[in-house]
Amino acid sequence: MKYVSTRGQTPALGFSDAVATGLAPDGGLFLPESLPDFSAKLAGFEQLGYAELCYEFLRVFATDIPADTLRALIAQSYTQFADPAIAPLKPLAKNLYVLELFHGPTLAFKDFALQLLGNLYAHQCRVRRETINVLGATSGDTGAAAIHGLLGKPGTAIFILYPDGRVSPLQERQMTCTGAPNVFALAIEGTFDDAQTALKEVFADQEFRRRQRLSAVNSINLARILAQCVYYLYAWLKLPASERGNVEFVVPTGNFGNVLAGWLLQKMGVPIRGFQVATNQNDILHRLFTTGEYRVGAVQPSLAPSMDIQVASNFERFIYFAAGRDPAKVRAVMATFKQTGAYRFEGFDPDIFSATRTTDEEIASIIARVYRDFGYITDPHTACGFKALRSDRVNVVLATASPAKFPETIKQVIGLEPTDPSLEMLKTKPIVKHRLSATPEAIRAFIDARAVS
Ligand SMILES: *Cc1c(COP(=O)(O)O)cnc(C)c1O
DSSP, rough: OOOTTTSOOOBOOOOHHHHHHHHTSOOOOOEEESOOGGGGGHHHHTTHHHHHHHHHHHHOOOOOOOOOHHHHHHHTTTTOOOSSSSSOEEEEEEEEEEEEEEOTTTTHHHHHHHHHHHHHHHHHHHTTOOOOOEEEEEESSSHHHHHHHTTTOEEEEEEEEETTTOOOHHHHHHOOOOOOEEEEEEEESSSSHHHHHHHHHHHOHHHHHHTTTEEEOTTHHHHHHHHHHHHHHHHHHHHHHHHHEEEEEEOOOOOHHHHHHHHHHHHOOOOOOEEEEEEEEEEEHHHHHSSSEEEEEOOOSSSSGGGGGOOOOTHHHHHHTTTTTHHHHHHHHHHHHHHHSEEOOOOOOOTTTTEOOOHHHHHHHHHHHHHHHHSSOOHHHEEEEEOOOOTTTTEEEEEOOOOOGGGGHHHHHHSSOOHHHHHHHHTTTTTOOOOEEEOHHHHHHHHHHHHOO
């Protein structure tokens, strides 16, 4: 299987190269050249455990990795999940389930993709006898999940920039208490935007980038999207057969990566009824799906910080399909969007996509209501998924983070403080962080001193 860029000006690559490249050189995102059809295989998948199902799915895509190797990499990626089901589907009421995606090492759904991506990177280093230095900026969850994906992996080092004092204390501990010699948590003076700006400048330095074999970690990597298709498929197979065709996945959404994975799976022959795009007060996607206009706004920090985004970077993959897979059209749309900060889309199918927007006040009241009605504690991101369920469909709300990651918010609302053993253990370990100014010079000097070569 080959992978093409949404902008059509990069030669098609194999799976491993597309994963290693991340963002295509023409500025586009990689997608499979054609989508496989799984409809005839679904019955045969019913009895598979999570890792086996993941293998059966990914082997269709990762055709350049030997079967036994791929199977082992996948098996290893799901060994650090605390729940034996990996992604347990829990019934709350008639026509209502939660799919818990927070049993990985950092207690948020990003572990599903980043545990695998870490193993794919390490594998590539082994077979190509290369090293890689991964650099990223985070406002919390992504950095922690990326670090735990690469923790202690030979041939790799990971450098994560985060705004000092502006991530939650538990998120900081997940990044700084690992004790791993290949992990560097860089506490930057300034905001997340300052960290991001410095990061972009470091990546723009081509000579430095090549010399240090620098690779990015961000939400647009092809492997992340494909790994995320698997839990939709797993949940679909766990539903009673009579409910499967009417399932509505409700997805707390930021960069659109998570919803996109589900939607691609639907296009691959899995009969899913629809998707609800659940945003917080940063509602660019809610406005898009309700008015047809995609227009950037300013980010307003919320109780669900991992959904605080300005532009949904994975949306370009959706545009590619909406444009009839015509890269010239994608380029035109992206150019208009870049120039004007807005674009009008026509013809969303309201039967497939709906959207909601949840303010901070509503997040608090939803956490209280869900606890009262179902005895279930949701984190602030997952709470956005409970705003408006559909009575005519079988709702599966994706629980994207553990409530134990947000003890202050939960305690304020319901008076209980959720905990998790992994977080309690972190509190006993020393914090190791490196304070840096948010300049490309300081970051380059730090990497030069600590990179693997
Ligand atoms: C990243 C994240 C999201 C948003 O996911 P996208 O793929 O960006 O839509 C939602 N909830 C949590 C807890 C996250 O960490």
